[in-house]
Amino acid sequence: xxxxxxxxxxxxxxxxxxxxxxxxxxxxxxxxxxxxxxxxxxxxxxxxxxxxxxxxxxxxxxxxxxxxxxxxxxxxxxxxxxxxxxxxxxxxxxxxxxxxxxxxxxxxxxxxxxxxxxxxxxxxxxxxxxxxxxxxxxxxxxxxxxxxxxxxxxxxxxxxxxxxxxxxxxxxxxxxxxxxxxxxxxxxxxxxxxxxxxxxxxxxxxxxxxxxxxxxxxxxxxxxxxxxxxxxxxxxxxxxxxxxxxxxxxxxxxxxxxxxxxxxxxxxxxxxxxx
Amino acid sequence: xxxxxxxxxxxxxxxxxxxxxxxxxxxxxxxxxxxxxxxxxxxxxxxxxxxxxxxxxxxxxxxxxxxxxxxxxxxxxxxxxxxxxxxxxxxxxxxxxxxxxxxxxxxxxxxxxxxxxxxxxxxxxxxxxxxxxxxxxxxxxxxxxxxxxxxxxxxxxxxxxxxxxxxxxxxxxxxxxxxxxxxxxxxxxxxxxxxxxxxxxxxxxxxxxxxx
Numbered sequence: 001x002x003x004x005x006x007x008x009x010x011x012x013x014x015x016x017x018x019x020x021x022x023x024x025x026x027x028x029x030x031x032x033x034x035x036x037x038x039x040x041x042x043x044x045x046x047x048x049x050x051x052x053x054x055x056x057x058x059x060x061x062x063x064x065x066x067x068x069x070x071x072x073x074x075x076x077x078x079x080x081x082x083x084x085x086x087x088x089x090x091x092x093x094x095x096x097x098x099x100x101x102x103x104x105x106x107x108x109x110x111x112x113x114x115x116x117x118x119x120x121x122x123x124x125x126x127x128x129x130x131x132x133x134x135x136x137x138x139x140x141x142x143x144x145x146x147x148x149x150x151x152x153x154x155x156x157x158x159x160x161x162x163x164x165x166x167x168x169x170x171x172x173x174x175x176x177x178x179x180x181x182x183x184x185x186x187x188x189x190x191x192x193x194x195x196x197x198x199x200x201x202x203x204x205x206x207x208x209x210x211x212x213x214x215x216x217x218x219x220x221x222x223x224x225x226x227x228x229x230x231x232x233x234x235x236x237x238x239x240x241x242x243x244x245x246x247x248x249x250x251x252x253x254x255x256x257x258x259x260x261x262x263x264x265x266x267x268x269x270x271x272x273x274x275x
Numbered sequence: 276x277x278x279x280x281x282x283x284x285x286x287x288x289x290x291x292x293x294x295x296x297x298x299x300x301x302x303x304x305x306x307x308x309x310x311x312x313x314x315x316x317x318x319x320x321x322x323x324x325x326x327x328x329x330x331x332x333x334x335x336x337x338x339x340x341x342x343x344x345x346x347x348x349x350x351x352x353x354x355x356x357x358x359x360x361x362x363x364x365x366x367x368x369x370x371x372x373x374x375x376x377x378x379x380x381x382x383x384x385x386x387x388x389x390x391x392x393x394x395x396x397x398x399x400x401x402x403x404x405x406x407x408x409x410x411x412x413x414x415x416x417x418x419x420x421x422x423x424x425x426x427x428x429x430x431x432x433x434x435x436x437x438x439x440x441x442x443x444x445x446x447x448x449x450x451x452x453x454x455x456x457x458x459x460x461x462x463x464x465x466x467x468x469x470x471x472x473x474x475x476x477x478x479x480x481x482x483x484x485x486x487x
Contacts, residue, residue: 124391163309170302170310173342175335177328178386178465179458184343186420194418195406234391243324244389251317 038221038273046141046219046271049133049226053142056135062112071107073100073143074155080146085268088257090158097164099256101140101230102248108136123247124231127223141217141226141271148270152213154260161257164250168258171251172203177242183255202262213263215272222275229256301342323388338454350453357449361461364468369442369475370433376477377411377484379470380404386465402445402466402474407457410478410485421457428479429486441475 041047057068073083074091088099094106101123108114125131133141155161175182186194188203200208217228227235233252237245245252302310320326334353337345345353363369383403387394404410409417410424417423431437443450446461446468460466466474477483 126392128392166306167309167313170306171313173301174310174314174339175343176314176331178463180335180463181458182339185456189420192418192420194420196416197418199420238387238389238392241386241388242328243318243326244321244391246317246319249317249319251313254313 034275038275041271044219044271044273046217046226046273047145049138049219050142050145050271052133053138053140056139057142062108062114064111064113066112068104068107068111068139071103071111073103080143082147082150084144084147085150085152086154088161088164088253088260089155090160096250097158097160097253097257099229099248099253100144101136101228102253104136104139104143105248120247124234125225127220127225130224133225137217137226137228137231140228144217144228144268145270147268149267152210152260152263152266152268154257154264156261164254164257165261167250168254168256171255172258177240179241181240183236202259206262209259209262210266213259214266214269215274217270218272218274220274226271229259298346300340301344302340307340321390323390323393325388328388334449334453341454343454343456345453353449353453354451357447357459357462358443360459361443361446361450362468363442364472369438369472370479371469371473371476373473373476373480373483375470376473376475379466380410380474380477381414400465400470402460402470404474412487413484424478425485427485428481428483431479433479433481438475438479441479442471445471445474 037043060067069078071077072091072093073080074086074089075081075083084100087103088097090097091103091106093110096102096106098106105116105119108119109116119136122134123136125133125137156165172183172187175185179185184203186192186199188201190201190205190208192199192201200212202209202212216232217226219225220227230247230252233255234245234247237243314329318324318326318329331339334357337349337353341349364371379401381404382399382401383406385394385398385400405414405417407418407420408422408424409419410427412425427441428437445466447459448455448457449459458465461468461471478485480486
């Protein structure tokens, strides 16, 4: 009983002591120190997810018992270095513009023989249940990391690539859902914040778009796992109170096309690490 | 050729000032059809997917067509239509309890659907107002997407007109500004009229921390 009482007192004291910490200037300094600490690649757990992705990538898997080493990400089968930096792009075999993750779906179904339903059954690990990253998340992290240091440079030659960019830009500004939101609501002005989170201006600030896009996929400390661009696109739409944006859907790829073109020229810095 | 650049400059200046109304849609019929098709393909039907949420009403369609910068006549039509949409609490009281309003000003994580991470359907909904607008000086985690509202009632007083304006603005921001970035919280069913009256009190009441 006495201990419990002491515990309460200690808690009250701790709360009192914590109050002066609410000073905002102090918080900003701390936030920057925190961000700086996240730059340490050797301390980035995303590298371990990429390592797991490499094992999965090279292992014979699926009904056809074949590895993903024959998968063409745009620079030729098995050529991974710099491939992610040039996505999304048009692929002749699927006749679609694909980002990294929709390309993985194509290869896992066409090459390895998985059914699409199986691949799409669970694409994101659930951080609220303390799960690990899914296989497709780990593979995406691995493939993306092979473009570390290479400038984002998605092609814009094929008519469908041009269309994806145009539609992606239009989608960015399309308001819908019960909140009347579009991406623009949060991401079209400099220096804005939602709650305490700084927001990037991806509509007209190239530096903002570059700083964000060069660090995806990223290890999200608050989720305790790697997050990919497909997850980020889904997340924004979910927060906008919309239905689930389907993994690898043409809308998600178009948005990623738009954002990738906005960020063109930035050297990828992978795996990223964010709060 | 000679006139090309001065004209372009003039256009840029007007747009930057925000004074000019658009006269040509940014999204033409062809592009709209393309976007609609992509949206339909990207949000498939299924368990807990409420596709009716994707439906754009006349106002949002107009805003999308002109990327929120609608022509003057259309802006007037939006304001007229959205004003008519406003509904009031059954007891007619637009000034509720600021303490309850404080709760709903901050609360916001509900109403998310889908299968990945849905909220419980009956989870009590707040306005999540602080995510965009500062108000209570003790709240440090406020966002800055909308204007700060600290001292809102202190500045404006608590007259019937101010109370009604505040209620109406929260219920339907587009009754005042066509294509306002603020959600139409009452009209879209995020908040009930009673909750809006409580939030109104939180902003207007002299006893509320917003005005201390």
